Amino acid sequence: MSHATTMSHDDHHDDHPTGLKRWLFTTNHKEIGTLYLIFSLAAFMIGGAMAMVIRAELFVPGLQLVNPEFFNQMTTMHALVMIFGAVMPAFVGLANWMVPLMIGAPDMALPRMNNWSFWILPFAFFLLLMTLFLPSGGPASGWTLYPPLSLQGGTNIAFVIFAIHLMGISSIMGAINIIVTILNMRAPGMTLLRMPLFVWTWLITGFLLIAVMPVLAGAVTMLLTDRFFGTSFFNAAGGGDPVMYQHIFWFFGHPEVYIMILPAFGVISEILPTFSRKPLFGYTSMVYATASIAFLSFIVWAHHMFTVGMPLGANLFFMYATMVIAVPTGVKVFNWVSTMWRGSMTFETPMLFALGFIVLFTIGGFSGLMLAIVPADFQYHDTYFVVAHFHYVLVTGSVFAIMAGVYYWLPKWTGHMYNERLGKIHFWWSTISVNVLFFPQHYLGLAGMPRRIPDYAVQFAEFNMISSIGGFAFGLAQLLFIYIIWQAARGGERATDQVWDGARGLEWTVPSPAPLHTFDTPPKVDDSVTAHADRLV
Amino acid sequence: MAQGQYYVPHTAKWPIVGSIGLFIMMLGAASWLNGAAFGPWLTLAGSVIVLVMIFGWFADVIRESQQGLYNQAVDISFRQGMIWFIFSEVMFFAAFFGALFYARVLSVPWVGGEGTGAMTNELLYPQFDATWPTAGPANLGGGFETIPAFGLPLLNTLILLTSGLTITLAHWALKKAQRGALIGWMIATVVLGIVFLYLQATEYVHAYQDLGLTLGSGIYGSTFFMLTGFHGLHVTLGTIMLIVITLRCMAGHFSKKQHFGWEAVAWYWHFVDVVWLGLFVFVYVL
Numbered sequence: 001m002s003h004a005t006t007m008s009h010d011d012h013h014d015d016h017p018t019g020l021k022r023w024l025f026t027t028n029h030k031e032i033g034t035l036y037l038i039f040s041l042a043a044f045m046i047g048g049a050m051a052m053v054i055r056a057e058l059f060v061p062g063l064q065l066v067n068p069e070f071f072n073q074m075t076t077m078h079a080l081v082m083i084f085g086a087v088m089p090a091f092v093g094l095a096n097w098m099v100p101l102m103i104g105a106p107d108m109a110l111p112r113m114n115n116w117s118f119w120i121l122p123f124a125f126f127l128l129l130m131t132l133f134l135p136s137g138g139p140a141s142g143w144t145l146y147p148p149l150s151l152q153g154g155t156n157i158a159f160v161i162f163a164i165h166l167m168g169i170s171s172i173m174g175a176i177n178i179i180v181t182i183l184n185m186r187a188p189g190m191t192l193l194r195m196p197l198f199v200w201t202w203l204i205t206g207f208l209l210i211a212v213m214p215v216l217a218g219a220v221t222m223l224l225t226d227r228f229f230g231t232s233f234f235n236a237a238g239g240g241d242p243v244m245y246q247h248i249f250w251f252f253g254h255p256e257v258y259i260m261i262l263p264a265f266g267v268i269s270e271i272l273p274t275f276s277r278k279p280l281f282g283y284t285s286m287v288y289a290t291a292s293i294a295f296l297s298f299i300v301w302a303h304h305m306f307t308v309g310m311p312l313g314a315n316l317f318f319m320y321a322t323m324v325i326a327v328p329t330g331v332k333v334f335n336w337v338s339t340m341w342r343g344s345m346t347f348e349t350p351m352l353f354a355l356g357f358i359v360l361f362t363i364g365g366f367s368g369l370m371l372a373i374v375p376a377d378f379q380y381h382d383t384y385f386v387v388a389h390f391h392y393v394l395v396t397g398s399v400f401a402i403m404a405g406v407y408y409w410l411p412k413w414t415g416h417m418y419n420e421r422l423g424k425i426h427f428w429w430s431t432i433s434v435n436v437l438f439f440p441q442h443y444l445g446l447a448g449m450p451r452r453i454p455d456y457a458v459q460f461a462e463f464n465m466i467s468s469i470g471g472f473a474f475g476l477a478q479l480l481f482i483y484i485i486w487q488a489a490r491g492g493e494r495a496t497d498q499v500w501d502g503a504r505g506l507e508w509t510v511p512s513p514a515p516l517h518t519f520d521t522p523p524k525v526d527d528s529v530t531a532h533a534d535r536l537v
Numbered sequence: 538m539a540q541g542q543y544y545v546p547h548t549a550k551w552p553i554v555g556s557i558g559l560f561i562m563m564l565g566a567a568s569w570l571n572g573a574a575f576g577p578w579l580t581l582a583g584s585v586i587v588l589v590m591i592f593g594w595f596a597d598v599i600r601e602s603q604q605g606l607y608n609q610a611v612d613i614s615f616r617q618g619m620i621w622f623i624f625s626e627v628m629f630f631a632a633f634f635g636a637l638f639y640a641r642v643l644s645v646p647w648v649g650g651e652g653t654g655a656m657t658n659e660l661l662y663p664q665f666d667a668t669w670p671t672a673g674p675a676n677l678g679g680g681f682e683t684i685p686a687f688g689l690p691l692l693n694t695l696i697l698l699t700s701g702l703t704i705t706l707a708h709w710a711l712k713k714a715q716r717g718a719l720i721g722w723m724i725a726t727v728v729l730g731i732v733f734l735y736l737q738a739t740e741y742v743h744a745y746q747d748l749g750l751t752l753g754s755g756i757y758g759s760t761f762f763m764l765t766g767f768h769g770l771h772v773t774l775g776t777i778m779l780i781v782i783t784l785r786c787m788a789g790h791f792s793k794k795q796h797f798g799w800e801a802v803a804w805y806w807h808f809v810d811v812v813w814l815g816l817f818v819f820v821y822v823l
Binding site for chain 1: 543546566567571613643648755756
């Protein structure tokens with residue numbers, strides 16, 4: 001596109017602050033995107049360290065390394081850090097970097113608020129993580145904070161609740177910004193149905209975030225008042241109901257699951273056409289499938305609570321509604337496979353992670369279908385089968401998609417190609433170890449091993465040891481990931497503007513690395529720059 | 538869609554101030570709840586920082602707006618941002634309305650033995666009479682009376698509805714560039730907001746002192762005070778916004794064409810109005 005325009009505009013921005021101030025005061029979507037991504041990587045490491053503690057304790061039966069109370073704090077904190085610190089900020093970071101580039105916008109719609117959305121996060125996580133050092137320790141009730149257990153844990157609960165409030169404020173502002181950017185900042189010609197699928201999935205994810213983060217805020221506020229101000233929302237003696245918390249929580253929690261996977265669908269839908277050298281198959285059906293999944297996410301929440309004693313009719317409704325989600329998800333997987341069908345495929349690291357995503361996420365989807373069956377769930381509920389299921393969709397789903405996206409766009413961000421050989425090693429190492437880590441957990445769950453327990457019967461010993469070995473290997477593989485990113489940030493083979501020869505879309509028309517300011521003059525968009533035009537490339 | 542010069546500020550110093558302020562406030566509040574003596578002071582300090590941030594941030598935005606830096610695209614971003622913010626507020630209230638509906642329609646009748654709750658009732662609370670209002674099987678907080686809908690709450694409904702009318706009259710005046718009428722109707726709206734808050738406060742005092750109805754009065758007290766309390770908080774915020782925007786009307790910040798700041802406050806005011814209608818129907822009348 002117009003290098004001359006973008007370059008000349010750089011002169012106007014000479015007053016850009018440097019050093020710490022640059023990052024504290026920035027309003028630039030690329031810098032804020034970088035901040036989000038680095039924050040997410042740090043949280044990924046902290047949450048990962050907690051997972052290592054969990055797997056080390058479970059390496060053999062009996063209590064070895066940590067006491068049960070601390071073990072429970074680790075499972076709780078691992079989830080909170082990974083969900084709110086690693087996965088969600090990673091996708092917001094990708095959105096910050098890529099959405100304005102993909103729609104031809106000069107920046108995010110509300111740049112100052114963008115800065116605030118990010119800078120609330122480190123403080124929120126300080127508030128959350130500091131509870132580990134309080135006399136009572138961190139929260140140990142599981143990340144869902146079910147009462148009455150969560151209210152019996154000492155001083156930490158108020159800190160945790162306020163940390164969640166801060167994360168919610170951050171998420172809501174981030175989501176508002178992304179939605180407004182998409183709806184208001186598109187370049188001329190970038191009609192809604194020309195938008196890259198990553199932009200579409202984020203538009204819908206943004207809506208989900210604004211709709212459910214306030215509900216989570218309401219739920220934890222009720223916890224707070226029950227604990228400190230004498231209300232009886234979740235106290236049956238006062239006419240409340242602990243199960244009511246679960247309903248309100250999962251009304252947030254289920255859309256939250258899709259908040260963490262819809263942008264992943266978007267990333268995969270960008271990468272597959274590039275390395276298949278074919279337009280995305282069934283673009284419009286992808287958009288409708290995404291919207292359908294988002295709609296259904298609001299009416300399936302109680303499948304997380306089949307065993308609480310709901311009326312049979314409710315169990316059946318939530319079972320069928322949940323199974324319906326397999327239809328739009330199936331549409332997506334079908335479209336991805338069809339995109340690759342007879343394509344001129346190559347297997348660079350982003351493509352490998354995308355392929356790994358499709359296979360392994362689908363496994364997670366299938367175990368989800370098993371869990372959706374009410375009578376089967378009575379057996380699986382709160383076992384390691386559930387743990388295996390959601391780690392397949394979250395680790396080999398969301399996290400693999402994030403990694404695929406990082407490899408895919410890293411040359412655009414840094415201007416350097418990452419080390420392809422190391423990238424491939426990272427992929428195979430991660431993929432093999434993650435299956436060693438999580439696949440045995442299916443069997444553990446089916447055999448009846450409960451989740452969130454630091455000790456277990458000796459019959460579960462072998463699979464737990466195998467799982468732990470996979471866990472340590474997977475953890476180690478991520479150090480390689482950090483090294484690859486660091487290496488590409490520092491130098492290496494120069495990336496072209498196009499980067500990938502099959503890549504289509506506006507983000508590939510700007511220089512690599514993308515200059516601080518792009519599309520100060522809006523580009524002209526027609527079908528030739530979209531990745532999903534009906535005609536072949 | 539955005540065209541031409543979309544104003545992108547180069548640096549923003551207020552957000553980081555706001556983050557630090559929020560952090561200190563939350564840290565203070567959590568410490569306070571756990572009985573730390575420094576808690577209230579920390580909360581106060583954080584709140585002051587947040588207030589300074591809000592003041593400074595809005596001052597920057599108003600200054601830029603007065604300098605004409607915002608084109609129509611920026612205006613649309615602000616509008617959409619405000620609409621989504623109000624939507625998030627609606628969903629926050631939805632959580633508490635959801636709690637009210639769940640308790641009234643499902644969980645309280647279940648504990649009373651309805652539907653699948655027969656054994657729960659038989660084994661746990663055989664004496665429990667599940668009629669609304671209730672403070673639960675243990676009658677937490679002791680006996681209480683409720684506030685009749687067609688007294689003060691009805692008056693408050695009329696006051697808020699009237700304030701919706703006065704703010705619309707103010708908007709008409711603004712669009713006709715009649716500043717005198719605009720300021721007059723704005724002041725009327727502010728006064729109605731304050732009267733509403735005063736009556737709400739009176740009602741709370743009456744509930745606590747005469748009716749025995751408190752936050753601790755079981756599920757009824759919980760839902761009643763949380764819903765009306767958060768609504769009252771939003772009316773307080775809305776009234777402060779109205780006062781600020783009235784002062785800006787006096788300062789001549791708005792033209793008949795460009796007055797989004799004014800409209801945002803009006804939208805917010807209508808939003809608290811609509812929430813009140815929901816409260817009036819579901820908390821007081823039914």
